[in-house]
Amino acid sequence: MPQNEKLKKYLIAFAAAIIIIVAAYFTFFRTDPFIKNLMSSDTTRFTLILYGTEKTLPQELNAFLISYEKKSKVLKIVTVNTDVVVLKKRVKAESLKANFNKLAQKDINRAVENCLAELAEITNDNFKADYYIAMDYDVFSEFVDKKQKNIIVDISSGSRTFQLFQQLQVAKNVVKKIKSGTLVDFFKARSGYKNFNTNISKKALSWSVLYFDIKKTLIMFCDLPVRNSHARTITDSQNADAFFEEVYFPQTNLKDFPNITIEVRNASKKQRMGEKVSWFLREKKFDVADWSNYPEYYEQTIIKDYKGNFALSLKLAKILGCQNIIISYNKNSYYGAGVLVGADCEVYDKFDKSKTLKRGQNGKN
Structure with missing residues (x-):
């Protein structure tokens, strides 16, 4: 059999195999309930x-x-x-x-x-x-x-x-x-x-x-x-x-920012961090009710969302340079959210001694 005839047969067989695989692939994607659900x-x-x-x-x-x-x-x-x-x-x-x-x-x-x-x-x-x-x-x-x-x-x-x-x-x-x-x-x-x-x-x-x-x-x-x-x-x-x-169950709304009351807890073991974060957030127009120390130590700052206001929690986290949001829903909570200030949080005020710290650094970890 001439060489080109063999090559032609191989190409036809290869093309047929590809068609079968592709057909099986699309049939599977249309019929498998999980993939169908995932796609549609x-x-x-x-x-x-x-x-x-x-x-x-x-x-x-x-x-x-x-x-x-x-x-x-x-x-x-x-x-x-x-x-x-x-x-x-x-x-x-x-x-x-x-x-x-x-x-x-x-x-x-x-x-x-x-x-x-x-x-x-x-x-x-x-x-x-x-x-x-x-x-x-x-x-x-x-x-x-x-x-x-x-x-x-x-x-x-x-x-x-x-x-x-x-x-x-x-x-x-x-x-x-x-x-x-x-x-x-x-x-x-x-x-x-x-x-x-x-x-x-x-x-x-x-x-x-x-x-x-x-x-x-x-x-x-x-x-x-x-x-x-x-x-x-x-x-x-x-x-x-x-x-x-x-x-x-509702589709997540990432645009609304309702006004809520916030509590701030210092879990960083750094002095005055609760107070500094509170005033920093007040400058950003957040309603911070109070601040205090937290009994546990955390390396990273945590936002606890008590009302499921995910969009606002994302905004709050962005301002503080925080990567951790936990929704602990409680419709009876006075607070809308809580901030557990971790050791990674850096917020400065006029009482900090270092002259090299600029106000623009606040909230950056």
Whole structure:
């Protein structure tokens, strides 16, 4: 057979293979429910469950309710306090974490299934996700980046604010990883799929690593409202319902800046930082009611949003050079937001001795 005839046959076979692959690709994207939802829906919702192993964070459990708003490019992440007690009739009330670990000893699939059902109860059926992903922390670390030591953080001790701050750092690292999704991550998702407990198909999970365009996405990190009752933690039903209705479900408004009252707490161990930040914000037309010292020390400044005014929190964070916003919704709070001044915050006033410091430096970290 002449050489050009062979080449012609090879080219035809190659072209046919490409056509088949492309056709299969587009058929898959039109028919797979997760990819179809990701491409066509304004909002994609799923639940993420992370649990400990004997080697890594034993008995630990974290649950996140996640929504991605394509239009506003906001990734809403609600972290659930897994110490919250699940109230059931005729059964001893146990925490979400305790119930999960008890079932996980016998059947991890059943533990995940039960956890999803209990999350629905805890949220008063407000959050209904079509998809879920559950994995242990070893798998999570491998999938995200095992070289990043701060991916796995023990948050079992410390205040709730400390726990939220640590979880927010993990969330930011994960989003950073997804933003830089590559073919390596595509194949990593495919090869590691057997270690995931999920109702998302292998193909969909793999392709979503490349398709999930969140390069300009903002993270709205929220804490599900809870309260203490008779020495146990339960869902704060009224605040939780209001949070979902007024903050979580509506499309995020990034333009309105309502006037709110702010509290400032000095968590930097630097003298007079609470006072200096308060006057600095007052100069910027913020209504700062008072300032005081905070019992915990923080390296980084944190904005705590009590009313879900995300646009205003972003503005406040920008002025202070802050990268950490946590929505701790409480409709009964007198304050609209709180500033925990960390050691990274630099604000100066006329009483500072150094003549080299200029007023224009205020708020820059």
